[in-house]
Amino acid sequence: MTKKPEQSEQPAGESKTAQCPICDGAVDVESPNFPFCSGRCRLVDLGNWMKGDYTISREIKESDFDDPA
Secondary structure, three states: OOOOOOOOOOOOOOOOEEEOOOOOOEEEOOOOOOOOOOHHHHHHHHHHHHHOOOOOOOOOOHHHHOOOO
């Protein structure tokens, strides 16, 4: 008989965490700054977008604006 995997590996009462994409720090998924660990990292990410450090991987097509419904 095979054992079924547990749905949650964390003890009850502990919140789930993720990794901040800017500083790799721990982030509580319930944080108002999620997915960032702080307002500072949120602003650093915004600055990266404004400087053009991030790009969209393909050219935007006219069909991207069509209503999917």
